[in-house]
Structures are given as structure tokens and as C-alpha cells.
């Protein structure tokens with residue numbers, strides 16, 4: 001039985017995680033929200049799972065290192081400095097960071113990489129996502145993960161080819177761009193489509209999340225897997241062996 005500590009336990013994902021931890025026969029070590037004592041939680045846990053906000057991430061990673069416990073980072077909206085902090089933490093403990101812990105999206109990323117690679121640069125890649133009205137970051141972590149997969153298939157860097165938030169006189173589409181469009185509204189759990197648009201044909205690869213339990217189950221599986229791993233930075237590919 002793994003003792004799992006939740007960062008962001010009062011949130012939507014926090015509630016789904018509590019259920020998934022119990023359903024999988026693990027122990028809830030405790031949970032904190034904004035202002036909670038993350039060092040105390042880390043000391044009481046075998047592994048931490050963070051679905052909160054990027055603002056507290058550095059302090060959370062610091063606590064994980066201090067307690068010597070691994071951590072799953074599911075929080076999205078991460079900036080470069082957060083990824084740098086994750087890389088630094090991964091030198092001391094096992095850290096798994098992903099924009100989506102579901103099995104379906106992890107497999108979708110493989111399909112996107114393969115499609116982008118085989119179809120080649122003449123096929124334009126556009127990624128469309130929709131989420132509930134409360135979501136605070138865009139593009140979603142999943143959309144960025146899928147964009148990274150397309151870029152890897154093309155042998156390019158997403159950072160150099162990312163095009164988001166088109167509005168007004170944008171000019172023609174940049175050659176080789178990977179485009180992002182984010183829709184927000186209602187209670188949508190998470191919809192992602194990767195459109196590969198070629199001459200007179202289009203291929204669309206999509207994933208629909210019906211509820212948050214898919215993310216929670218994946219996160220709990222990742223947390224359990226992570227407790228046996230040496231320090232390093234991991235992804236869901238490592239957990240699911242895809």
C-alpha cells in the first residue's frame with residue numbers, strides 16, 4: 001500500500017484523486033491546498049501528486065527533495081522556469097511531469113508523432129482543444145504535449161514553430177507552423193483534436209475525456225510506479241510502457 005499525498009486536494013482533480021486512491025487500495029497520506037504545509041505532507045507520504053497551480057511548484061519540489069520522496073506533477077500552465085526546476089529536482093528524486101495522465105492521450109501522442117513523421121512537412125498541423133470555463137491556462141498542457149509529439153515526428157522544435165492565438169491581419173500561415181486554438185466553456189472535461197491538413201484531404205486524431213477519473217487513475221498508477229524508480233525525470237510513456 002502506497003501512501004499518497006495530494007497537493008490541491010480541494011480542487012476538482014483532488015476530489016477525483018481521493019476516489020482513485022481508495023479504489024486502488026492505496027492510502028491517502030493527506031492533502032493540502034493553498035497555504036498548506038507541504039513539507040509536513042511530504043514527510044508523511046511515500047509519493048506526492050500535484051494537481052494545483054504552477055505558483056507553488058518550486059516550494060513543492062523543494063519539499064519533495066527534502067523528504068526524499070518522488071512526485072507526479074500534473075499541474076499545467078508551466079513556464080520554462082518550472083521545467084528548469086523540475087529538471088533540477090529530478091537530479092535528487094524521481095519526478096514524473098505530464099500534461100495528461102490518461103492512457104488514451106498517452107497513446108494519441110504516439111499516433112500523432114507517427115502521423116506527422118509519415119505525412120511530412122506538407123501537411124499542416126493544427127491542434128484544437130476545448131475545456132470548461134474555469135480553466136486558467138491555454139493552450140492546455142495536453143495540447144502542448146501533442147504539439148511536442150508532432151514536432152518530434154517532424155524532427156523540429158515546437159518552440160520555434162508554435163503559432164497560437166491568431167487574431168486580425170495575421171498574414172498567411174507560416175510554413176511548418178504547429179497551430180493551437182483553445183475554446184473555453186461550460187463543463188467540458190477535455191477535448192483534443194490534432195488536424196493534419198494536406199492537399200485536398202485531412203486527417204483528424206481526437207481524444208475525449210468523459211470525466212476526471214481517467215486522469216486520476218493514471219496519476220495513481222504513475223505515483224505507485226514512481227515509488228520504485230531512481231531519481232530522474234519520467235513521463236507517462238515510462239509508466240505505461242508504450
Ligand SMILES: NC(=O)C1=CN([C@@H]2O[C@H](COP(=O)(O)OP(=O)(O)OC[C@H]3O[C@@H](n4cnc5c(N)ncnc54)[C@H](OP(=O)(O)O)[C@@H]3O)[C@@H](O)[C@H]2O)C=CC1
Nearest residue numbers: 008010011012013033034052053056074076099100101215
Ligand atoms: N495532467 C493531467 O492529466 C491533468 C492536469 N490538470 C491540471 O491540474 C491542475 C488542477 O486542475 P483542477 O483540479 O481542475 O483545478 P482546481 O482549480 O479545481 O483545483 C486546484 C486546487 O489547487 C489549489 N491550489 C492552488 N494553488 C496551490 C498551491 N500553491 N498549493 C496547493 N494547492 C494550491 C486550489 O486552491 P484555491 O482554489 O484556493 O486556489 C484548488 O483547490 C490544473 O493545472 C489542470 O490543468 C487537470 C486535469 C488532468
Ligand SMILES: O=C(O)C1=N[C@H](C(=O)O)C[C@H](O)C1
Nearest residue numbers: 076099135140141142143190
Ligand atoms: O484543466 C483541466 O481540466 C485539464 N487540464 C489538463 C490540460 O491542461 O491538458 C488535462 C485535461 O485536459 C484537463
